[in-house]
Amino acid sequence: MHLADQTALITGASSGLGAAFARELAARGAHLILVARSRDKLEALAARLRAADRVRVDVLPADLTRPDAVTRLGAQVDALGRGVDILINDAGFGTYGDVIAADPVRLHDQVQLNVAALLDLTRTYLPGMTARGRGVIINVASLSAFQPMPHMAVYAATKAFVLSFTEALWTETRPSGVRVLALCPGPTATPFHAATGSEDGSFGKHRTPEQVVATALRALDRDVPSVVDGRFNAFNSRLSGLLPRRLTLAIVERAMRPSHPHVRRDPAQH
Numbered sequence: 001m002h003l004a005d006q007t008a009l010i011t012g013a014s015s016g017l018g019a020a021f022a023r024e025l026a027a028r029g030a031h032l033i034l035v036a037r038s039r040d041k042l043e044a045l046a047a048r049l050r051a052a053d054r055v056r057v058d059v060l061p062a063d064l065t066r067p068d069a070v071t072r073l074g075a076q077v078d079a080l081g082r083g084v085d086i087l088i089n090d091a092g093f094g095t096y097g098d099v100i101a102a103d104p105v106r107l108h109d110q111v112q113l114n115v116a117a118l119l120d121l122t123r124t125y126l127p128g129m130t131a132r133g134r135g136v137i138i139n140v141a142s143l144s145a146f147q148p149m150p151h152m153a154v155y156a157a158t159k160a161f162v163l164s165f166t167e168a169l170w171t172e173t174r175p176s177g178v179r180v181l182a183l184c185p186g187p188t189a190t191p192f193h194a195a196t197g198s199e200d201g202s203f204g205k206h207r208t209p210e211q212v213v214a215t216a217l218r219a220l221d222r223d224v225p226s227v228v229d230g231r232f233n234a235f236n237s238r239l240s241g242l243l244p245r246r247l248t249l250a251i252v253e254r255a256m257r258p259s260h261p262h263v264r265r266d267p268a269q270h
């Protein structure tokens, strides 16, 4: 896909997958609008990319859990005089632990960021893309989207929303020329897992953010509504659709259980 001189708005660009998207898109000549809460990290990344790739990079720090955040962000983008050709809804977080013990505000923030902000940004920029007859929206879901996840129930449910919503949107937008994709990474080496308050319960090597971004950009050239990064993860995603639901729940519960050797429980970080 031709990305040079397109403008990409990337949420979650201060770290992990979002930063990897920013580096790869800038290397391909795209101009960027970087969004996350950490102004310092965004500014540092922007400075590196401007110098290395000679692209325009604007930084718009925002806390996307705030209900008015997307409206404010949209006004700031307009004030920059920039349209958005590529939207990458990457910002997201999860919390580990049972619902009954969780901080209700953190649960609500997860829904606000992973679901509501992604929906609002999509709804903000889709009409312009449709009118121009081109554009790209990549919504970052997860391998967690394919089955419920005891001990990380809200996170998996938000990602199930992202996958379901994005695949439906892919169908709605197909005739328009806008390319919509749900990206489903499995375990990937980013600060994500430390922030949840647990190691993930998965086996095998973590993928790199660069591998995940390459998977997404390759998938844009194919007419697919979603892509799972990595062959092992793709196999797992298909398996959970084949097994009886109760068996899947039991397997996932065991893998995610606090006593499981792969799971480190650290209540201080919940």
Ligand SMILES: NC(=O)c1ccc[n+]([C@@H]2O[C@H](COP(=O)([O-])OP(=O)(O)OC[C@H]3O[C@@H](n4cnc5c(N)ncnc54)[C@H](OP(=O)(O)O)[C@@H]3O)[C@@H](O)[C@H]2O)c1
Pocket: 011, 012, 013, 014, 015, 016, 017, 018, 035, 036, 037, 038, 039, 041, 062, 063, 064, 065, 090, 091, 092, 093, 094, 113, 140, 141, 142, 143, 184, 185, 186, 187, 188, 189, 190, 191, 192, 193, 195
């Ligand atoms: N790593 C994995 O194994 C994995 C697997 C499947 C899916 N994913 C998904 O991939 C996406 C990126 O995660 P990652 O792995 O790259 O983790 P990460 O390094 O922790 O990145 C999360 C990003 O979201 C931003 N963010 C968090 N809260 C925010 C808020 N309230 N407002 C605005 N931005 C906020 C963070 O920036 P600030 O802290 O500066 O705000 C950061 O840039 C997430 O949607 C995650 O669910 C990750």
